[in-house]
Amino acid sequence: MEGKFFLLIWVILLLGQLHGYKSCIDKERKALLELKKYIISITEEEYSDYVLPTWIYDTESDCCCWEGVKCNRTSKRVTEIAFGALYLRESSRLNLSLLHPFEDVRNLNLSNYPWPISGTYYQLPISGTYYQFNGLFDDVEGFKSLGRLRNLEILDLSCNSFNNSIFPFLKFATSLRTLFMRDNNFNVPLPAEELRDLTNLEILVLSGNGFTGSIPVQGN
Template identity: 55%
Template sequence: MERNFFLGRYLIWVTLLLGQLHGYKSCVEEERNALLEVKKYIISITREEVSDYINVLPTWTYDTKSDCCRWEGVKCNRTSRRVTGIAFGTLYLKENSLLNLSLLHPFQDVRSLNLSKNEDYDTTLFSGMFDDVLGYKSLGRLRSLEILDLSLNAFNNSIFPFLNAATSLTTLSLRRNFMDGPFPAKRYKSLRRSRNLEILDLSRNSLNNSIFHFLNAVTSLKTLFLRSNNMNGLFPVEELKDLTNLELLDLGENKFNGSIPIRVLPGMRKLKALDLSSNEFYASNGMQGICQMTNIQELDLSRNKLVGPFPSCLFGLTRIQVLDLSSNQLTGKVPPALGSLGYLKYLSLLDNNFEGVFSLGSLANLSELRFFQLSSKSKSLQVESEGSWKAKFQLRVFELPSCNLVTKA
C-alpha cells in the first residue's frame, strides 16, 4: 500500500533516521581519520563536471576543532565516542563507481549505514563492490552492523555474496536497484546465516519468482517487501511456507493471477499486513485462505479482478483496521455487516459494480473509522442517510462519487 496507514514500511525509514541523529561528543581520532579517508575516496569517484561547484561532504572537515560527531550524516555513541551511524546523502558519482568496503572496517561499532541516494535527484550511486582484503567476507568485519540501506543504487545480483557475511543485519533495503531474474540461487548462497534479519526490502527491481528459493531460508523475516517486480503465476503459498515469522508481506504491483488460495499454511497465520494490490487475482468467493489469517489488521486487494459478491468471510477478520477492495469488479449489495468490524479505520470500496441500497447508518458504531470511500461503475448504487442515527466516527475523508445519495428524515 502506498499510503500512510501501511505502517510497516516506515519501520525501515524511521529506524534509519534514528541512525543518523547527531551525537554529543567528538569521535575518536582513528575514526575521524577514517571518515576523512572515506571522503577522499568519494571525491575521487565524483563526476568531474560537478566537482567544481559541489562540495562533497562539506561538514567533514580537516579542521581539528571540528566535532566529527556533529558532521552531517555521522552519529556517535555518547559514552565511547565511536561512530555508530554513517549516511552519505546525495552524491554525484561517476558511472560504474564501486563501494570500497575496506574503508569502513575501522568503524567497529557502526550500527547503521545509509548509502542510498536521494530520490529527488537524478544521480547514480554505487553499481558494485570491490575489496582487496577479504573479498566477500568484507562486510562481515562490521560486526555491529544492524541497518543497511543500499536502495536507489545500481547494484545487481552480484551484491548477494557480500551480504551473506553480514550476519548481524536486522534491516536491509535494496529497493530500486538493478537486480533481476531468473535468480541463480545455486550460484549464490542463501541468506541462511542472516538469522537476525527481520526487515527486507527488495521492491522495485526486476526479480521473478526464482527469488523465493533464495529467501526461504531467512526464517527470521518479519517484514518482506517484493513490490513492483516481475513475479507472476499463482499466489506463492508453498514458496513462503518456511517464513513462519512474517507479519507484513507486500507483493503489490506484480503479475500474480488466478484465484486467491483457499488454504493458507500455518506459517502465514501471523500476518498482520498483506498487500496484493495491482495484480490479476479474481474470484472473490475463493478467499477462504485469507480469511484464516485471523491476525490480519491491514489488507489491500485493490486494483485486481475480483468478481462476484462481497466476500462475506472477511467479516471473521475481527481485528482488521485497513481494508481496500477498490478498483475490482465486485457486484451485489454492500453488506451492512461491515458495521461489525469494530476496529476499521480505513475502508475503500471505490470503483466496483455494487447495486441496491446501502445505509450509512450501518457504519454508525465504527468509532475508529477515519477514511471511507464507496462508488459503483454501474451507477445504480443508492446510499441512504437517515437523520435519526448518530455516528461515533469522525471521518477525515468521505467520498461517494457516482452514488445516488438519499437522505431520510
C-alpha cells in the first residue's frame, strides 16, 4: 500500500513537470500579452486585428509556441521574441520597459521582416504601408533600459526608421554579440563613441545605411 502511495505521488509530480513544460512561466505570459496590447495601441486601427494573432488570452495556449516566441526547454523562460512586419502608425516608438520581465531573452528581433512559415513568408492579408519603430524610449530607466536585458546577445533592428537617438540606448546593451541595423537609411556620420562600450560585439551589420566615418576597433 505504501509503495502504491509513493508511486501515485511520483506520477502526480511527473504530470506537473510535463504540464509546466508546455508553457512559459505565468509572469512572462502576462508580459507578452501586455506587449501585444501596447503594439496594438500604436498600430493603425484598421490593422489591429492582425497583430500577433497567436498571442491569445487563453491559459491553455502554449505561449512558448506563439509565433515569434521561443523558450528555454528546461526553465520555460522566454529566450527569443520577434514581432514580424507590422502596420504601425508613423513615428511609433517602442517602450523598452515592457521587455524587462524577460530576464533570459537572448534574441530580440525588432526588424520589419515577415516571418518564414512552412517555406513561405507570413504577410498580412491586406494592403498598405509597413512602418516599424521610429525610436526607443523608457520613462523610468531612460537610456540604460536595454542594459536591463543582461543576457541579450542578438538584437535585430533592421528595416526601421531609426535615427541617431537610438545609439544612447544601444551603448548600454553591453552583452550584445550580434547587432543588425541594416536598411535604416541613417545618412549621418557613424556615432563611433556610442559603440565603444559594446566590448562583446562580434558581428555588426550596417549595410543599407548612409554612414560615414570609421568603426572603432578594440585593442587587445
